Amino acid sequence: MKKIAVLFFATVALYACTSSNKADTLYVNGKIWTGDSSYPTAAVMAVKDGKIVYVGDDSSAFDAAATIDLGGKMVVPGFTDNHTHFLSAGYGLSSVKLKDAMTKAEFIKRISDYCKQHPGDAWIKEGSWDNENWGGELPSKDWIDSVSGDHPIFISRYDGHMAFANSKAIQLAGVTANTVSPAGGVVVKNTKGELTGCFKDQAMSLIDRAIPAPSESELETYYKAAAEHALERGVTQVCDMGSYGGWADLETYRRVAAKNNSMIRMYSFVPLATWNRLDSFVQKNGRGNDMLKWGGLKGYVDGSLGSTTAWFHQPYLDDPSSHGLTITDTTDLRNWVLGADKAGLHVAVHAIGDRANDFILSVYAEAQKINGGRDRRFRVEHAQHIRLEAVKNFATLQVIASMHPYHMYDDGIWAKKRLEESRLKGTYAFREMLGGGVHVTFGSDWPVAPVDALFGIYAAVTRQTGDGKNENGWYPDQKISVADALKAYTASNAYASFMNGKTGVLKAGAYADFAVLDKDLREIDPVQIRGVKVLSTVLNGKEVFKRKQ
Secondary structure, eight states: OHHHHHHHHHHHHHHHHHHHTEEEEEEESOEEEOOOTTSOEESEEEEETTEEEEEESOOTTOEEEEEEEOTTOEEEEOEEEEEEOHHHHHHHTTSOOOTTOOSHHHHHHHHHHHHHHSOSSOOEEEEEEOGGGGTSOOOOHHHHTTTSTTOOEEEEETTSSEEEEOHHHHHHHTOOTTOOOOTTEEEEEOTTSOEEEEEEEGGGHHHHTTSOOOOHHHHHHHHHHHHHHHHTTTEEEEEEOOSSTTHHHHHHHHHHHHTTOOOSEEEEEEEGGGHHHHHHHHHHHTTBOSSEEEEEEEEESBOOTTTTOSOOSSOOSSOTTOOOOBSSOHHHHHHHHHHHHHTTOEEEEEEOSHHHHHHHHHHHHHHHHHHOOOOOOOEEEEOOBOOTTHHHHHHHHTOEEEEOTHHHHHHTTTGGGTOOHHHHTTBSOHHHHHHTTOOEEEOOOBTSSOSOHHHHHHHHHHOOOTTSOOTTOSSGGGOOOHHHHHHHHTHHHHHHTTOBTTBSSOSTTSBOOEEEESSOTTTSOGGGGGGOOEEEEEETTEEEEEOOO
């Protein structure tokens, strides 16, 4: 009887083994960087029903419907971008391009050419200009009024914390020279008290209120354009911090999902001020699924370094009268964080300046003390300029530093105009953070910077700047390894999105989200990383992008 039982169970085990070794697709001959410390590299990966069923070095045990020879190419988990403004980025792909307009004349010419090529009276937005390209002078509406035709124009500085309007936009918004700057913002005026056309942070709302809301169809068009652009760069998952008030963005993603047209994994954040609304929404609708999830809130402490609105303990070198500003009333911000955290919602708050970072860390510490222990995964978006003493607070509180290395490539060109050496040492302090036990994640803040994880890895590893003047790196002691940068774009981001174990790693049970690269990042000179191409992108086991040969 015992022999029969043994034979029976052996037969069952053999059947189970054979059944489990069937796969939809078998990938062989790859240089697979798994992101899984228990099995960091592999040559073979098997995928079934959108998930990985095997990662290792033996292809003989699998019966697959299709076998793909990777030809020795590097495979990495699909990148996650920890911070985007996804729909405005999608719109911006077809708007005027000003980021590399290096002179005042070129800035004006590009706007003039765009207006001629797109006749009519539609609003023109985005743009991503950088006044530091031509020495720092802020643009004036007088520069473009004669070339903008019938278009009202309200184009953003690349950091998103200042925008520039022509006279028609100002007139439509009902703003005059007598308009007072709102709390948390600045209406920029010249020495005569006249409007220049520039509006900083909360003052941007004075013009925004006059811009017609995009239609549902337009928003879905922006989504498709943004998703295709991101997938082409190996990005399979994004955290979206909102473009159109957060809620319109979330409803766009829900409509797309209802039509079975979701193209990319999405974690949608809504404004922190609306935490009560989100609490009710979550209680009624849950938190979504692994393709589209919600439950996150985004708040602001301050502005940006480039717009001189980031909040510092000490004043700016080039504006000694200013320490920056707080976009949100600090009492309101504290109350919103405490309320949202008590409701069990996920809180992320933008903080650029050192004082802004210290403030939000103190609020997070208070929330943990008042609301008790739980797995909350508080995030600081940017964590850009910190006092090195704050690293310990990040680590002790287990606060996630949601950072954006490409910004260093831009800001490192001119940051010394704003800050002295002691503060610059705490700027984009990647190695200091990682070495101090801080959970660091990476992204782009797209459209502020390109949704290009490979360029972000290049920036974090080399710390070179856009002017080419820092060959050995800008504050090179803060360089990190390729492996650390990859982790910050993959497994660490999955953790920061409550997707750990599901995305960001290539191991059995995880979703088959990955990118195939034309070069191995571990084998090339780090300065070449920015030129590496994504050959294909796979999401849920399906190829969603393939580069044309």
